[in-house]
């Protein structure tokens with residue numbers, strides 16, 4: 357018996373919650389391998405809170421740090437379904453092609469993902485076993501005693517419904533966790549009385565950048581302090597320097613406080629050597645020979661790092677000073693953060709979560725709820741004690757998925773993979789295969805019975 361028998365209930369093979377690049381990832385992997393139509397025939401339910409598939413990248417006023425070509429690659433795959441062929445000639449695709457070997461603005465990437473999402477949405481109509489629920493929020497997930505999973509959903513002005521499936525994929529996007537982070541022993545960032553604070557996900561939006569420009573205009577020499585030393589921190593420094601009032605910034609007025617120097621992406625060893633960038637064998641991706649393929653800063657963040665580090669053939673950037681966080685005592689750090697005109701925490705993302713209940717109706721604490729990695733190497737969601745849920749998967753921003761070397765990851769990389777290309781390729785493949793293995797188990801059991 358499965359959890360609850362409310363007003364309406366429907367059975368599927370898999371339920372995907374969240375129609376952003378993460379949720380679309382396994383579907384786009386299947387599309388590239390000629391498997392999407394048959395998966396639709398098995399029954400997919402896709403739940404998305406907004407009225408469109410494609411995600412939330414459009415709110416950011418910066419450029420992608422992935423090359424345009426990485427977004428377009430799927431369109432040329434051998435198995436790409438006929439129903440999606442028209443995307444190859446879509447005007448937005450043609451616009452994206454101008455950025456094949458450069459970094460497109462994120463609003464354009466978002467437009468493109470919206471076109472891909474709309475084309476996938478149209479495919480639901482031709483598959484009676486599948487259902488698309490737009491303007492619908494998934495409220496909770498319930499593990500059933502018969503090995504299935506139920507998702508309670510609510511559409512606009514609608515009663516709740518329960519969808520049941522063999523497996524579910526949770527792809528709600530990310531959330532920032534800087535409030536829980538320690539700036540120094542005994543000092544949480546949230547305990548500092550910053551004058552103005554915009555976390556990177558707020559700063560990098562169109563509104564956030566407009567606000568930052570006003571703050572810089574009125575800064576009167578006070579520093580702008582960026583806390584963190586990875587992609588978001590350098591993307592934030594680049595974005596701040598593009599603002600109209602950035603010309604008024606003095607030398608060293610933007611301060612990056614980082615625990616360790618960032619890793620930088622290079623297309624090969626020769627490029628890193630030519631740039632006088634020190635690297636180890638463990639920084640080389642075994643599959644592609646790229647330097648820091650997975651963990652290296654790319655795009656405009658990399659450009660500004662090169663200017664700050666005074667690398668060859670670029671104009672040095674003296675408005676940014678880079679300091680080591682550990683050189684500050686807790687008192688000095690508090691003073692620095694409280695005196696700054698603006699503090700920008702750039703401390704990374706964790707998965708957004710939703711309530712998940714076991715078959716006894718007990719709410720589970722997920723590892724993601726306590727700011728840990730949401731998933732294991734098979735993309736299964738983990739409970740706080742590290743146990744994987746058998747048939748609930750996670751994907752998307754902040755999921756904490758650790759790529760393997762076989763996926764083209766440099767051995768020294770310890771971070772998580774947050775990339776649309778990875779969602780549509782290696783990570784999407786892991787989830788698709790796990791879902792199919794579960795569906796096969798069900799079929800075998802049915803035959804045996």
Ligand SMILES: Cc1cc2nc3c(=O)[nH]c(=O)nc-3n(C[C@H](O)[C@H](O)[C@H](O)COP(=O)(O)OP(=O)(O)OC[C@H]3O[C@@H](n4cnc5c(N)ncnc54)[C@H](O)[C@@H]3O)c2cc1C
Nearest residue numbers: 374376377378405411412420421422494529752753775776
């Ligand atoms: C500033 C920034 C720049 C980035 N740049 C790049 C880049 O250049 N290249 C790259 O590869 N990656 C980039 N990333 C990383 C990542 O690939 C993107 O953030 C990507 O959009 C993540 O997709 P997602 O599906 O996890 O999240 P989202 O795009 O946020 O999608 C989540 C979806 O879930 C829906 N949802 C949430 N809760 C519910 C619910 N309860 N019920 C139903 N639906 C729900 C939301 O409406 C949304 O549509 C960037 C991230 C950030 C923050």
